[in-house]
Amino acid sequence: MRNNYLVRVLTRATARTLQPVRSLCSAPTAADVELKNVTKSNFEPTLAELRRHVREADFVSIDLEMTGITSAPWREIFEFDRPDIQYLKVKDSAQKFAVLQFGVCPFRWDQHSTSFVAHPHNFYVFPRQEIAGDASSYEFLCQTSSLEFLAKYQFDFNTCINEGTSYLSRSQEEEALKCLESVHKDEVLDVSSNLRNDLDMQLVRMADILFAERMKNVVGEWRAGLLRGGSWGSESQGSLNDVNQKFQTTFFQARPALAVNGLTSRQLKLIKLVTEKHFSDLAYVHVTGESSSRLPLIVYTDSAKDRDILKGEVKACQRKAAEISIKSAIGFRHVIDLLSSERKLIVGHNCFLDLAHVYSKFIGPLPSTAEEFVSAVQTYFPSIIDTKVLLNSDDVLSHIMNKSSTALSNAFNLLCLPPVTPTGTNNGLADIPRVKVDVQVDDQRFSNWNSGAKHEAGYDAFMTGCVFSEACFRLGIDFNPHVPGLVLQHNEKLQKYTNYLYLSWANGDIIDLKTGKSGPDTLGSAIGRRRCWLAKFTFSSMILLWGLPTKLKAKDIRECFYKAFGSGSITSVHHLDETAAFVQFSRAELVSDFLELKDRLERDNNNPMSVVHPLSRILETGCVRAATYETYKEVCLSPLSEVLFTDQAERLGIKGEARLVQSSVDVDGEGDCEGGEITLPTFRELQQSSASVRTSNFQTDRIMDSLRRSAAQ
Amino acid sequence: MYLRRYFCSQTAAGHRRRYERPVKQVIKSNFSETLAEIKESIFSSDFVAVSLQKTGGYSAPWQKCLPIDTEETAYLKAKRAAERFQILQFSVCPFSVKASKLIANPYNFQLFPRHEVKVGMPSYSFSCQSSSLTSMALEGFDFNACIYNGISYMSRAQETAAKVQTGSVLLNGGSLLSTSAFSVADVIFSERIKTRVKNWMNGCNNQHKTEDYLISSLRKLVERCENYGSRPSLTIDVCSERQVQLTSEALKEFVNIVLVRPPAKTGVEAIQVVLTSSEEDKNLLVKEIQDLEDEQRRLVSGFREVIDLISTSQRPVVVHNSLNDFTFVHSKFLAPLPPTTNEFASSLLSVFPHILDVNHLMKELGLFNKMNNLSSAISYLNRRFSASMDMEVSYEAEVTDCVNVHGHSVMKVCQLFVNLCSILKISLEIPEGGHTQLPALLQRSSNIFCSSDVRDPYNDDVRIWTGKSRTVSLKNLVFLWGFRKGMSTQDLKDALCNSHDVFSEEFDVKMVDRACAIVVFWTPGFSKKFLGIMDSGELFSSKLENMVFEGLKAADYETYGRVCNSAMWKPDLAECLAQATDETEVFSGAKTQQEQSVICWNNDEMINLDEL
Structure with a gap:
């Protein structure tokens, strides 16, 4: 989902120019081999195969395609967002949007061919509701621009919606099982009370009485036919069928039974009532038919004991079926469980948001703080490496990247593809030894594989893995292990980059998954150190303004x-x-000064002094609100997402602060006496200030206007 | 006669076949051509049926329109859905009935809110329900076609707000200036413009005189002469709207020129003066520019052109669920939805004067108001009334290119409407030119918004309700929650029965969702009494006390109204009600509607005698 359209086009161009070179090699032509796409239909066999691949893998790279990133423009992550705000924004995104594609690519070091073998898988995922329950968790948001972006890369929405594998998170599964449990328990307990209720059900209306009587006759006739023995088959069934197509004699668990079709639930209820009231040797049960619909049956039993046994059997059967359907609804989560249980090294590219999606879709609701989240993530995925962190933080690698973009496809081109050189010239760059990566798709192995024509999660995961393996190679890591499979996870050189992720790339904050601490990049690279908000923002002396006139530029605000x-x-x-x-005020006490002044200006807004005050240009709309940084957090916490921040705050009923709570000023204020009293400007000052703003026409007009008005009064 | 009977007996089987006739599928590429076609089709027919495919309906069971909803709360629910979800397919079917034949021209427009003009417009994001998407997929809806090639649009309000002008616009000479307002500067400006244009025109007219190429090009540079197409033009810089008006005023006396406003680049504005050779040539140019303007507008407003066409045609619009569909239409193509149902109705009716709701006609027929599934309603009608009229569908030519056909819902709406009218003995054959007058019977039932819900047939005890519903005052309704999970209506009623004096008289219980129920007290004043008891916590009977101890809570209808009005809708109504009772001050802005205090109450589950 990264905006690297241009780069992608370049990739394609490179790929095309490479074509002739590749065909010279005797390797099978890999260019036209499709990615391994996994949908509902081939999920089970692929999962079995993937289990083997993951078990043997040295690391597994992942990538996700989502239906969107931000639910409103102001939900984007800004440089002035504190780490806790950044987490709230990531959380909001992961909760609201859906995952459409999940790329998984296990990489295994093959000592014989001294190359990596990659198995890229492209899973289509769709949150289809497979079991009954809370429907609201099957609703998701789509960001229009994201869908357009996916469409540009020919994403197949039809396959995704029709064929995508569905899933159930751990907590959803638990919930469903618990629900099943309680229903079952209730049923056992309530057998007697239910009976009473049903018997109490009064037959008031004529239609009900008629229907019940008729059913009594029909069922009685059928039972009599049974008891007469032998002849019941042809005779009574025939008469029943004449009366109504809705009854059919069948067998259930070696007992004769009457199947009821096509009646409303009210009618069925009455049948149940009649059966239980008048026939002690008949049992009314629902059984799960082949078509998974519940089929109502009236079963003949030998005795009351036999009837109870039968009812118990049916209950157990139903429960089993319900459990099976819950288990089968787990679907794609098996892949996540596999990655988690194998405890392999997970590699992603700028993957904090990806992990948040993984957590909220396949594990459970996201915790409220980043610290809780990362510690929970660590229990499922003990080692994670972010290639973006690696490329930016390591001195060797950032030197190779040479300040060019660390977007995935760019990094892939730079590190993993031989540079395109004009034919005939050889500047030596092409000879740099690289890690060989072979690709295996369905037992076919290709040494040069490129399906990069599409923006697919599976291919992105493959590129991430390639970038990672190449980076390891450049760091001088020896892939030939003494203990197979564990080499990378415990490699010293990688250790200092393991479990560090960008909280957001926008402001370069890095979060340490082991401790939950987050802050500016401290991993040692020069580039990292350059990005640092600490010096730039003092959150306690920041003020949030909303309801501003839309044409007001940052420059104008500063001037005011x-x-x-x-x-x-x-x-x-x-x-x-x-x-x-x-x-951002330069001194904390100015915050309270401003709030006080704003309050005063608004209280007597007909006063010409207020109208010509420099701040009036900002307060012009009359509904400008101001608040501290904590209010911003409050707004971000809300599940609502209005497109405009002002609308959002208004819907939440946040009115802003008239003045600052004194204590919070005292924390960082030096108690400057200056902030005590602010006087409104005198008329002379006003004239001066109006002269100074004459450049902007409307301001002058407003001033003159109001002066004239006040003079008239 | 024989044929007629043949059709009657074959209706059930015949419908399926008939539906497989093609509906024209419209995407970005064939939109412009279709627009002209549908325009003709709309203006030549008597009615327009519409039907929408949306990405979702409601997020939780209580959020759909329920029988317990008043007009106001039903509107608020529909409003929320319209604001959250998106229309992916808009079907339009202009139709008329001539000589007992239905002549229909159905079109399916694939829509996608693409950012054609400005990012964030027409919509930044939208919600999807996977169940809705899955059922659309089952019907064969092509999501790729929709997202890749769907037609975009902009609502009227958005277009005004965005003030998009990307092409040249003809400057109308309409004078808005009163001559008294002319200042000296104005006069000087006007005179200067006049002289300049005069000189330029002279220069142009004398062009055939031999002039050095260099000089002519120099002159062009100096005078800022350019060509507008093949015609000579002059560019005049202006710096305010007033100067634009002054210029057009000043140049009125020149007959053979046309003033054009080129697309504004940032800040600098200009007027192009184009010289035409004759009156004829001038008209030609004006038309040319107007066509361009139209084309441009079409690009910006996109699918809304069709909505505008339906609106200007003033044809009655036939729809299956008017409240749901028209809240969508209003919010996507007109303007954001107003806060109250009255404002909504007046705003909508100013655009669509006649809206006919098929659901309402079904009520009119005294049938049922619960059969919202189109197909089942049609087959039901066919079973009960053999008088169903035969439908002959006629299409305009060239339908061969639309092979992939799905989405016949709009045809079903047509058919249901026509069938209902024939049962109700309403003649739909409108005489030529009589479009302003609806048949009297229809007139009566137009513009009534049904708030009936789309009910899942499997959850409903009985599919057909006799439609005899008792009305109940909102004052007698109480919402209950906090009872044991998994309790059925009957369980709850049993538990409440005789738990207190207030439950000694007649009362009814109905579940709203899993954890919340509504209680109707048929004895006036008992609801208030009950709420009072719940509030004060004084002396319960042991039975009720136990329930309260387990967490039973109650709220009046007003609280429910506040919940519907608030921004925070949760999946469980119980949670919302609890929140609303806790923090009453947050919802202080919500006003309760006093005048509309009666709703219809379907209190009985009944079996129709014919169903036996």
């Missing part, structure tokens, strides 16, 4: 604040979206 509080009073302005912005 300079005029009101002096130049240098604010250090930066960051737009959240067109209606909301963050203002």
Whole structure:
């Protein structure tokens, strides 16, 4: 889902230019071999095969395609987002959007051919509801631009929706089993009370009484026919069929039974009532038919004891069937369980969001804090390496990348493909030894494989694995193991990059999965160290403004604040979206000054002094709200996602703060007496300020207008 | 006669076959050509049936329109669905009835809210229910075609907000300036423009005179002469809307020129003056530019053109579930949905003056209001009323290219409507030119929004309700939750029965969702009494006390109204009600509607005698 369209096009171009070279090699032509696509129909056999591959693998790379990334523009991750906010945004994304494709690619080092063998798998996943339950968890959001992006790469939505493998998370499975358990228990307990209820059910209406009487006759006739013995088959069945096509004699568990078809549930209830009331040797049961629909049966039993035995059997049967259907609904989660139980090294590219999706789709609801989340992730996946972190943090690798983009396909081109050189010239670059990666698709092995024409999760996972293996090679890691399979996981050189992920690439914060600590990149690379918010943002002296006039630019806001509080009073302005912005004050006490002033200006907004105040340009709409950073967190916590931040805050009923709670100012304020009293500007000052803003026409008009009005009054 | 009878007996089998006739599938590539076609089709027919395929209906059982909903809460539920979900296919079928024959031209438009003009428009994101998508897939819906090639659109409100102008626009000479407002500067500006244009025109007219190439090109540079197509043009820079008006005012006296506003680049504005050779030539140019304008508009408004066509045609719109479908239409193609149902109705009716709801006609027939499945309703009608009229579908030519056919729902709406009308003895044969007048019977039943729900037939005890519903005042309704999980209606009623004095008289219980029930007290005042008891916590009977101890809670209908009005909808109604009772101040903005305080209550599960 990364926006690397251009790069992708380049990949394709390179691939095409490589074609003749490849055909010279005697290896089988791999270019036209499709990715291993896995859908409902071939899921089971593929899973069995994948188990073997994962068990033998040195590492497994993964990649996901989703229906979207952000549920609203302001939900994108910004550089001024604190780590906790970043997690909330990732959480929101993982909860709302669906995974459509899951790429899994086990890599195994083959000592004989001294090459990696990769098995790329492309799973189509779709959250189809297979078992009854809370339907709301089968609703997901689609971001229009993301779907368009997928469409651009010819993503096959039909296959996904028709054929995609469904899944059940661990907690969903638990819930379903628990529900089944309690229903079963209730049924056992309630046998007597249910009976009573049903007997109590009164036959008030004529139609009910008529129907019940008729059913009594029909069932009685059938039973009499049975008891007469032998002849019941032809005679009574015939008469029944004449009366109604809805009854059929069959056998159930070696007992004669009457199957009832095509009646409403009310009618069935009455039949049940009649059967239980009038025939002690008949049992009314529902059995699960072949077509998995519940088939109502009236079964003849020898005695009351036999009847209870039968009922018990049916119950057990039903329960078993329900359990089986829950087990079979697990679907794609078996793959996740496999990765988790084999405890292999997982490799992803910028994969924090991917992991959040994996957790929320296949394990359970996401925890409320990043610390809890990562520690939970560690219990399922003990070692994870992010190739993006690796490429940016390691000095050797970042030197090779030479400041070019670390987007996946770019890294793949740079590291794993021989550079395209004009024919005839050889600058030596092509001779750099590289890790050989063979691809195996359905028992066919290719030494040069490229299906990169598509933006598919399986291919992206393959590229991630290639980048990782090449990176390891450049770091001088020896793949020939003393203990097979464990070499990479415990390699010293990799250790310092294991379990570090970018919380978000946008501001370069890295989270340590082992400790849950997050912060700026501290892994040692020069590039990493450059990105650092600590120096830039002091969250306690930031103020969030929303309800702003949409045409207001950051520059305009800064100017207004300079005029009101002096130049240098604010250090930066960051737009959240067109209606909301963050203002970073240079001193914490200015926050409360501003809130007080804003409050005063708004209280007497007919006063010409308020109208010409420099801040009035910001407050012009009359519904500008201001609040501290914590309010921002509150807004991010909400499950709602309005497109505009202002609408969001309004729907949540957040009114903003009239003034700061004193204690929070004291924490970092030095108690500057300056902030005590702010006087409204005098008329002389106003004239000066109006002269200074004459450049902007409307402001002058407004001032003159209001002055005229107040003079008239 | 024989043929007629043959058809009657064959209806059940015949329908399936008849549906397999092609419906024209419309995507981006054949949209423009279809637009002209459908325009003609709409204007030549008497009715337009529409039907939508959406990505979802409701997120939780209580969020669909239930019989317990008032007009207001039903609207709020429909509004929420319309705001969350997306239309993927919009079927339009202009039809008329001539000589007992249905003449219909069905079209299926594939829609996708592509960002054609501006990111975030028409929609940033939308919700999908996997069950809806799966059932669409089962019907053979082609999602690839829809997402790759679906037609985009913009609502009227969005188009205004985006103020898109990407092509040249003809400048109308309409003067908005009163002459008294002319200042000296204005006069100077006007005069200067006039002189400049005069000189330029003279220059153009004298072009045949021998002039050095270099000089002519220099002159072009100096005078900013360009060509607009094959015609000479002059560009005049302006810096305000007023100057634009002044220019058009000043140049009125020149007959053979056309003023064009080129697409505005940032900041700098200009007017192009195009010289035409004659009146004829001028008209030609004007038409040319207008066509271009139309084309441009079509690109921006996309599928909304069809909506606009239906609206301007003023044809009655036939729909199966008007509230659900028209909240979608309003929010996607007109403007964001207003907060109340009255505003919605007036806003919608200003665009579509006649809306005919098939569901409502079924009620009119005194039949049932629960049969919302189109196919089952049709087959039911055919079973009960053999008078079903035969349907002959006629198509415009060239249908051969649409092989892949699915989505006949709009044809079913047509058929159901026509059948119902023939049963109700409403003549649909509208005389030529009589489009403003609906048949009297239809007039009566138009524009009534049914809030009946789409019920899952498998959860319903009895599919057909006799439609005799008792009305119950909202004051007598109480929502209950917090009882033991998995309790059935009967269990709950038994548990409540005689648990307290208030339950000694007649009352009814109905489950709203898994964990929430509604209780109807048929004795006035008892609901208030019950709520009072629940509030105060005083002296219960031991039975009720036990239930309260286990967590039984109660709320009045007003609380439910507040829940529907709030932003936070959770899957369980019980949770929402609990939240609403806890923090009443948050919902202080919600106003309760007093005038609409009666709903219909279907209290009995009944079996129809014919079903025996």
